[in-house]
Amino acid sequence: MDVVTLSRLQFAVTSMFHFIFVPLTLGLSVLIAYMETRYVRTGDIAWLRMTKFWGKLFLINFTLGIVTGITLEFQFGMNWAEYSRYVGDIFGAPLAIESTVAFFLESSFIGLWVFGWNKVSKKVHALSIWLVAFATNLSGLWILLANGWMQHPVGYEIRNGRAEMVDFIAMLTNPYGLLKFFHTIFSGYVIAAFFVMGISAWHLLKKRDQDLFRRSFRTAATFGLASSLLVFLVGDFHAAEVAKTQPAKFAAMESVWETQRAAPYHLLLVPDVANERNAVETVSVPKMLSFLAFHDGDAEVRGLKDFPKADRPPVLPVLAGFRGMAALGMFFMLLTLVAFILSRKDHMDSYPLFLRTMLWSLPLPYLAAQLGWIVAEVGRQPWIVYGMLRTSDAVSRSVSASQVAASLIGFTLLYGLLAVVDIYLLFKFARKGPDNDIGSMVRTARQEI
Amino acid sequence: MEYQVLWFVLWGLLWAVYFMLDGFDFGTGMLQRLLSRSNTEKRIIINTIGPVWDGNEVWLITAGGATFAAFPAAYALMFSYLYSPLLIILFALIIRGVAFEFRGKGGTVAWERAWDTAIFFGSFIPSLLFGVAFGNLFQGLPMDESGYHGTLLSLLNPYGLLTGALFVLLFLEHGALWLALKTDGELAQRAERLSGRIWIVLFVVAVLFLIHTAFATKLYANFMNTPLWFIVPVAGAASLGAVRIYSTFRNYGRAFIASCVTIVMIVFTGIIGLYPNLMPSSIAPDHSLTIFNASSGIYTLKVMTAVVLLFVPVVIAYQIWIYRIFRSRVTDREIEDNREAY
Known part of the structure; x- marks a missing residue:
């Protein structure tokens, strides 16, 4: 394999791995902050036990997100030197701002939260987890504005042989980046909701700590319903933005070959890439695709044949990724709606089949998020910055294929090992359940007053 | 002052603060096994840095981000030319970070020992390799119009290794003083004695x-031209002396601060010597990257200056506040009381 392929593979491995751990952090921090706030307000020790139980799982997960994040920043320079040189003037800024305004806040206050139970007042302690939640989501804003810029570059001029920033505000208000931000954080909230519901379901099936896990389930069900609706709604606007700004990606997402007005939506579709057509197109809804893309049933949708072959993304992964993600998204709305209704009156215990479904659905939002990133990043190909810079022109010139092969193997082994350990620990502490040592809880609580 | 110069100073400052802060984490990590006599002591040692190491490491991410935003050409070449050492540093930092979190959660002695080893190497390797990297930066890298001609082994030249050893020892001393300050009883006394030997x-x-440095680099040329700058290395040497004096009077708080000053002054000795280069070439001076030919446009530098002036003081304020909250010594009673402790 050549340097470009290896470098892409390495970026895919390291960023997809990073994104196993980050989205849970986005949502679970908010849920834990809510739980601790309830404890501070009511003094009810059950909320404190919930905070500590979910907090422990949060930290095991959080660490891997943190340590794998540095890799991504360094890789831009290490593997994508030509990219960094060409767009660093504008792309470097959001990364530097991300660490200045978000990472410092997140890392400083997580330390205070973990070690500060007996050192600061209850209110300050709860505030520190709110700040962590805020900072985590804020870091998402900056990195997704950066990614949004790669998808739809704005606010720059090509000068001195590179892209230079001329309008910072344009980058901050890039609709592509903002839609991507909301779509991504809501997907993280869905992941957190399913994480909490899934583990709570397991304990409810075992009839352990039922009060605590019913509360956890109920909280997560409400959060999950709201976020699965929002992620779908924002996703709809996001897809429309893609149709407008990245027509080739949109054509690949729906496997549209011919440019057409009033394009129908084919529920069943099998592409035949070699012959530039679809082998099967059936169960069709007239005008639906045009409506989804432009919110106008008669609008024109551009087909892949409109683009030179060298400018088309690979169709299969983008199409399959998009359909898989969208189908899962609908499934999440259905499941969270049922969960919400059942949990209102704590009826979920009466439906073990439902609880088992929730347990086994735990990995699905993770899958949906990974599929979404495949659509976003593979769909942008062959560009690293859409329409501006090709991925093949962006790679480091001084790095050899054997170096990247070695580092790719190194990352795969190290990350594989860390994943095994981390998932083992998550299982271990998720099964163990909340701490029953009320003595230590009360002591902690007293010392806080 | 030109924006490029301002950003060069900020760039140096970010690295200096990073080494000043993560330096004692590295030192603490390297000394964990050497200084401890029991598992409780091992836990005390890592819990002294527990609340702060992550926030300290963010200074590295910010230093990297600032290089990217302010000097993209240098970011591109520095990181791709130093691919292998940076990769090893990354692996080490990853292992160190998870080791703190995982160590106490396995429940067996073998598990704890394995992560203690990870903490040692995860602290030693970055200390050494950051030193090697900066040593080579001070000397200049073998680069010309056709690219980079060095290898991982060519970085391990005498001056590079000497700088690596200097970094390791600076951080060991820094960590020993930190532990003298942050632990109590016999453990603190051991740290005090060791800091004297280091x-x-x-x-x-x-x-x-x-x-x-006088033979291997051109760093002193700037000092010869403007002797006033000698104040920086002299301050570095004086504060290193002050470490000794304060330690003799067993004032480890002041000794630790003196050690902070030493680290910052040594980094700035290098920064002043490099100016106006960011990455000098050892074989083709015309192909050196300077702060002027490697920088972003003025617009970007202005935006970034505004961000830094607005937010970095806030960061410093809350980090100091958190350090103050955790200013007391870490005792065995305390880590037994806090189930969330490492």
Whole structure:
């Protein structure tokens, strides 16, 4: 394999791995902050036990997100030197701002939260987890504005042989980046909701700590319903933005070959890439695709044949990724709606089949998020910055294929090992359940007053 | 002052603060096994840095981000030319970070020992390799119009290794002083005694480094032109002396602060010597990257200056506040009371 392929593979491995751990952090921090706030307000020790139980799982997960994040920043320079040189003037800024305004806040206050139970007042302690939640989501804003810029570059001029920033505000208000931000954080909230519901379901099936896990389930069900609706709604606007700004990606997402007005939506579709057509197109809804893309049933949708072959993304992964993600998204709305209704009156215990479904659905939002990133990043190909810079022109010139092969193997082994350990620990502490040592809880609580 | 110069100073400052802060984490990590006599002591040692190491490491991410935003051409070449050492540093930092979190959660002695080893190497390797990297930056890298001609092994030249040893010893001393300050009883006394021994070796290596710098690099040229700048290395040497004096009077708080000053002054000695280069070439001076030919446009530098002036003071304020919250010594009673402790 050549340097470009290896470098892409390495970026895919390291960023997809990073994104196993980050989205849970986005949502679970908010849920834990809510739980601790309830404890501070009511003094009810059950909320404190919930905070500590979910907090422990949060930290095991959080660490891997943190340590794998540095890799991504360094890789831009290490593997994508030509990219960094060409767009660093504008792309470097959001990364530097991300660490200045978000990472410092997140890392400083997580330390205070973990070690500060007996050192600061209850209110300050709860505030520190709110700040962590805020900072985590804020870091998402900056990195997704950066990614949004790669998808739809704005606010720059090509000068001195590179892209230079001329309008910072344009980058901050890039609709592509903002839609991507909301779509991504809501997907993280869905992941957190399913994480909490899934583990709570397991304990409810075992009839352990039922009060605590019913509360956890109920909280997560409400959060999950709201976020699965929002992620779908924002996703709809996001897809429309893609149709407008990245027509080739949109054509690949729906496997549209011919440019057409009033394009129908084919529920069943099998592409035949070699012959530039679809082998099967059936169960069709007239005008639906045009409506989804432009919110106008008669609008024109551009087909892949409109683009030179060298400018088309690979169709299969983008199409399959998009359909898989969208189908899962609908499934999440259905499941969270049922969960919400059942949990209102704590009826979920009466439906073990439902609880088992929730347990086994735990990995699905993770899958949906990974599929979404495949659509976003593979769909942008062959560009690293859409329409501006090709991925093949962006790679480091001084790095050899054997170096990247070695580092790719190194990352795969190290990350594989860390994943095994981390998932083992998550299982271990998720099964163990909340701490029953009320003595230590009360002591902690007293010392806080 | 030109924006490029301002950003060069900020760039140096970010690295200096990073080494000043993560330096004692590295030192603490390297000394964990050496200084402890029991598992409780091992836990005390890592819990002294527990609340702060992550926030300290963010200074590295910010230093990297600032290089990217302010000097993209240098970011591109520095990181791709130093691919292998950076990769090893990354792996080490990853292992160190998870080791703190995972160590106490396995429940067996073998598990704890494995992560203690990870903490040692995860602290030692970055200390050494950051030193090697900066040593080579001070010397200049073998680069010309056709690219980079060095290898991982060519970085391990005498001056690079000497700078690596200097960094390791600076951080060991820094960590020993931190532990003298942050633990109590016998553990603190052991850290005090060890800091005295490390200081002697550090002093010898620091002298060798300052002498070798005159032969291996062009860093002193700027100082010769403007002798006033000698105030920086002299302050570095004086504060290293102050470490010794304060330690003799067992004032480890002041000794630790003096050690902070030493680290910052040594980094700035290098920064002043490099100016206006960011990455000098050792074989083709025309192909050196300077702060002027590697920088972003003025617009970007202005935006970034506004961000830094607005937010970095806030960061410093809350980090100091958190350090103050955790200013007391870490005791065995305390880590037994906090189930969330490492």
